[in-house]
Amino acid sequence: MTTQSSLNDALKADLVSAYRILVNENVLDSFGHITVRSAKDPSIFLMPRAMPPSLVTVDDVLELRVEDSQPIDPQGRRVNGERYIHGEIFKAREDVSCVIHTHSQAVIPLSLTKYRMRPVVAQAGFLPLQSPTFEIRDARETGGRGMQVTDSKRGAALAKALGYNPAALMRGHGNVVVGRSIKEATVYAAYVDINARMQTQAMLLSPEIATLDEAELFTPEEFDINRPWQHLLLKTMDASAKAAVDRAQFGLDQTQRKQ
Amino acid sequence: MTTQSSLNDALKADLVSAYRILVNENVLDSFGHITVRSAKDPSIFLMPRAMPPSLVTVDDVLELRVEDSQPIDPQGRRVNGERYIHGEIFKAREDVSCVIHTHSQAVIPLSLTKYRMRPVVAQAGFLPLQSPTFEIRDARETGGRGMQVTDSKRGAALAKALGYNPAALMRGHGNVVVGRSIKEATVYAAYVDINARMQTQAMLLSPEIATLDEAELFTPEEFDINRPWQHLLLKTMDASAKAAVDRAQFGLDQTQRKQ
């Protein structure tokens, strides 16, 4: 097994963890998917076959081409109709390694209004002062139907609406969240959820609410996503799995403790 | 066992799964019921005896006549007072094979207002631009009392309010959702819940909200309900049951994967 294969194995393992985390957090439901750019070849991305998210294993991950979002060697396994969300964003965003599409109920109410998502909680400082909301009617060809992003043209329109932001809401549909790694995008997706819920509840209380200012935003490098990733991963474990956790894996060195 | 008996056995098994799904999703509570038209004879429908929904097994399913909603051979087992909801809808709707009546808390607040349920989430495109809300006072005979649909006349009034729609809210009571199969009606019921909740929360944020337009609605044939059915069924399983799941049953062919 070459180093690049090992890297893709590590990516697939993180992908499976990310699915477990976001299903457990009720961010992913029947639909929605997480993908990652291949470590072997940036013109390829990895995506699980079309299947219930709670059954995803490393053996279910397919390779698709960024260029046209088509699977390379599916061997009869079905792919998701909305894979173009991922391919087109990987194409437009060289900096992105992971794309997450969810139908999160925390963001949908906001997406149905004229209000944009704004960062209100401290950990949402990776968001810009306003996030875009993608309206598929603007991207739908004349006479076209439906809200699904099921071709490259619609995917490209979504990628254009996303721009260089970490997230975009999708009106009546959910959102898309991106990151430089699976861990980063997953933590971002969890905090987009919390942020949207807090912003929504505060807006019900008052027409004027405090939002983060420029000095409260931060770059991805300034955000330690390992802490929340670990916490979210531990939340997916039952009591016995938690007891068996290798604390070293969580950076909790054992030898130094027992003095 | 004849082919028709086998078909009814398959229906009863799906019925039990549907109960487990909708109890797990908090859509069904102490009250509420799911029925299916008999595969043997369309003038008969299958309904569990009056019992806690979480104990329903295939042996608890009775046969009732569509014509008058009476049980055929109850053998002392009690039937639900609101069976007329089901009989009268099966009578009015040849296209319907499954009827679900719930007391879902997601729809009741909306049902108490003058606002109709409108599709706002992408997966709710099987709903019309406005769903009817059944007001039992319009159907209650002079001097009549109560909100239960406990006779054919009230059942017929509810069926008339439902018309050819997939769902109708019932003011202060819950809703009724129908489909061409148990899987379809169950998935519809789950998405009616999500849709109502999202519509309600958005309406709190803003008097103007985006709802699906004509080009975003779809026919039942255009909606793949197997994905959400599988996801919802898996959610009812604990960890060991999930590990033992036959992936082939979920269309995940094993042989092709291991290349």
Added chain:
Amino acid sequence: MTTQSSLNDALKADLVSAYRILVNENVLDSFGHITVRSAKDPSIFLMPRAMPPSLVTVDDVLELRVEDSQPIDPQGRRVNGERYIHGEIFKAREDVSCVIHTHSQAVIPLSLTKYRMRPVVAQAGFLPLQSPTFEIRDARETGGRGMQVTDSKRGAALAKALGYNPAALMRGHGNVVVGRSIKEATVYAAYVDINARMQTQAMLLSPEIATLDEAELFTPEEFDINRPWQHLLLKTMDASAKAAVDRAQFGLDQTQRKQ
């Protein structure tokens, strides 16, 4: 063991079940309590010692006097400071056998406003068109402090506010719910919760909401509380306990099924 002792044993068993149900439904929290009038002597009521509700067993039940809410033979076991809620209501209400006091979060928001609880869901038809909200400041002696019902005078004021209703909200505190039996009061408490939540959510949507009318109310005799009691009791059981449930106990006769 005399017949009366057996009756009190049955009451204690139901009391323990009621605690499990209302803790599971998040209606009872650290505080709040359920009591029942003694089957042996109507001038006595049964109440668990002051203890975490989730540990209550039949051996923890004390006898107290309706007359002055004092324990008869406590043997060093502590009693609840708010036992006067129960004694004074049993005193004022000959028809009542069970009194439940909760700190339910479903009712508190409504209790903080000038709005009265009104029945909005079909199963809440046991409530009157308006339920009273007890304001302890009206009952607090001059210079008195606190919101706890910690003496007979305050208990009597609460009983007076309750009148002949099944429930009264307690401003900023919770509620009190009464019934002719433990099962009835417990089911009432569960539906007061649902009703308050639905009324509150509907009021957020619209200043005008539909509430039950006179023809939609019903007497206690007209409400089959066994169905919801069973469903709520089953919800407290884990999978193995549910599998071991004696279906006969739920009125599901086995012999007739297997024909």
Added chain:
Amino acid sequence: MTTQSSLNDALKADLVSAYRILVNENVLDSFGHITVRSAKDPSIFLMPRAMPPSLVTVDDVLELRVEDSQPIDPQGRRVNGERYIHGEIFKAREDVSCVIHTHSQAVIPLSLTKYRMRPVVAQAGFLPLQSPTFEIRDARETGGRGMQVTDSKRGAALAKALGYNPAALMRGHGNVVVGRSIKEATVYAAYVDINARMQTQAMLLSPEIATLDEAELFTPEEFDINRPWQHLLLKTMDASAKAAVDRAQFGLDQTQRKQ
């Protein structure tokens, strides 16, 4: 082992319980921390190393100096960037033994508005008529960035905003809650959550809501926090752990019961 060491062992055990309680109540998430002043030396406080809250054990607890919030003998273990919240409050508040910082979603919406938290539920009578909301922009040095309390200056500003109150909201961040013991602060934190949620929901219903008056407030000595502490601790246990609970530990003496 000296008496003082034993006292610190008891504190560490309570600290671990407090983490389990507040994680279970969804008050603590990936971030947020609980600290306690050392029983050996009031110029020292105990704080777990930087780690997922659900893995905290007594062996993970470090000693830090109140004076500058620096660890005494970390042995390579990482400390939390926001430890200054704790050190500066211990410095300003001789009466405080436990400091809790949370990112509770119950308080954040209120913190984003001009409205102060006010006690509305009976058990929140330990709160003043209005609690302060800390605005970090007032404490941020010119040109400074971010919302984290990552130095003594910001910590001192937060302590100043807190004053002699039991709690302060932190705009867009969460809150800080203090007490004379771990049990007290933990119960306070749980009730701050409930209070904020009830106040927020009531404010949505009506511009005028009832809040506690002077006669409804109480001193810490008047609040029996053992009952809710026990109830919250039991909620963290699964069924078998609950069955094995030593009832004597909960003040439920066994010998007297079996008469």
